[in-house]
Structure formats: C-alpha cells, structure tokens
Amino acid sequence: MTAAREPLSVVVTSFNSAATLDACLRGVRWADEIVVLDSGSTDATAAIAAHYGARVHVQPFAGYSAQKQAAIDLASHRWVLLLDSDESLAETAAVPLQQALHAPTHVAYQLWRREWQFWRWQSGRARLNHYVRLFDRQHARMSGHAVHEEVCVDGSVGVLDVTIDHHGERDIAGRVAKADRYSSLQLGDLARRRVRWLRLRMVAYPTVAFLRFYLLRGHWRSGWAGFIAARIHAFYAFLKYAKLYESRRQRRDQ
Incomplete structure (x- = not known):
C-alpha cells in the first residue's frame, strides 16, 4: 500500500493582486488548504481567493518578512508551499510536489524561478534563481530581512525540478x-x-x-x-x- 502524502498548505500574501492571483491559485488548487493573508485589498483579490476555496485573513502590511511569517503561522499543516501572489505554477507541477510529500527526505526543498522581463520571459538558457519554497514549517522561519527575505531552514534542503513563473513588474x-x-x-x-x-x-x-x-x-x-x-x-x-x-x-x- 502506498503511504499517504503529507498534507499541504499553500500560503500566499496579497495586496490588490487581482491581475495575477487567479493564475497563482489555479495551479495549486489540488492542495489540502490554501491560505491567503491580504493587506487590505480594494480590488477583486478576496473574491478570487474565495473562488478557489481559500481561507482569507486580513492584516495591515507588517513588512515583507513579517507578513510572510504571519501567513505561514496561519497554516493548518506542517508542510507549506509559500508563493507570492504574482507567482504561478503549471498544473503539471502537482506531480513532483506530491511525490516529494509522499516520503520527504529533506525538511525543505528549493524550487526554480523564471522571470518575466518587461515583454518576454527570460531566455530558457539564462540561469534560473532557486529559492526554498516547500518546507516543514516546524524547521523553517523567515529571515527577518526588510527585503530579499528568505526561508531559513534548520535541516537538509533538497531541490525539486519545479519552476515558478514570476510575473513581476510589467514595465x-x-x-x-x-x-x-x-x-x-x-x-x-x-x-x-x-x-x-x-x-x-x-x-x-x-x-x-x-x-x-x-x-x-x-x-x-x-x-x-x-x-x-x-x-x-x-x-x-x-x-x-x-x-x-x-x-x-x-x-x-x-
């Protein structure tokens, strides 16, 4: 009998993210839970999150690192996939993510990230950055940096063949x-x-x-x-x- 995978909470921070949130949540709708921590959006962000069954919380923006840590703390499950609201995953990414969660060999995993550059995606031959985004939150915490915040991990870190699309600034x-x-x-x-x-x-x-x-x-x-x-x-x-x-x-x- 195949062992059940670890349940997963997808955690997203948002603010007036209607332009990108649908793509963000569509690729992770298979997750056991979606948590959106919003900073007080006035657009359709909350409605889009509700469409995907997300649990929406609202708090004033506390800084990039603190806001993400607050969102992680709201998760119901130990394993967390952390995304920004302008990031998305292809639906095919569900397979390697679920496989990793069946029998995790590390306490965290890095994912690759592809950048949108004004009017095109970066070249497929340009080097991708990679970041810790899938992790056991009992062994991880945000760094506390004002910008370029990162997930700090107490334990071993693996790398998954999964690419996040970062839509970023459009101009x-x-x-x-x-x-x-x-x-x-x-x-x-x-x-x-x-x-x-x-x-x-x-x-x-x-x-x-x-x-x-x-x-x-x-x-x-x-x-x-x-x-x-x-x-x-x-x-x-x-x-x-x-x-x-x-x-x-x-x-x-x-």
Missing part, C-alpha cells in the same frame, strides 16, 4: 520604482552590517553587478529585455549604497 517604470523602494527599505539591513569602503562600492559595484547579471547569469540571451533588466539591476546596486552614503552624511552633519 520598466515598475522595475525602476521597485529598485527605488527596495533600496530604501534595505538601509536598515545595510546599516547593521557596518558596510566599509562605501565610496569604492558606489563606483565599482554597479559594474560588477551588471556584468554578473548580464554575462555570468546569461541574461544577454534575452535580447534587449535582458540588457535593460541588467542595467536596472546595476542601478539598484548603486542606489542602495548611495542612499547609505547619504544617510551617513546626514547623521554626521546633524
């Missing part, structure tokens, strides 16, 4: 606005790290970030969309250190 203006917002939010994390050689970082690191993103990660294969994404990535690398430099100057001049 250049949205990507630039995100770089501006994230660089401001990251100031606290950078200040705690006591970053040194700040002026050198402002000069050199954007070029390093561009070359790493564009050449080493293979986004040159995505044509002009990859080039523009790499330039904005480099701008973000500059902006976070420029804002930290400005913050230190302001404190010194007070």
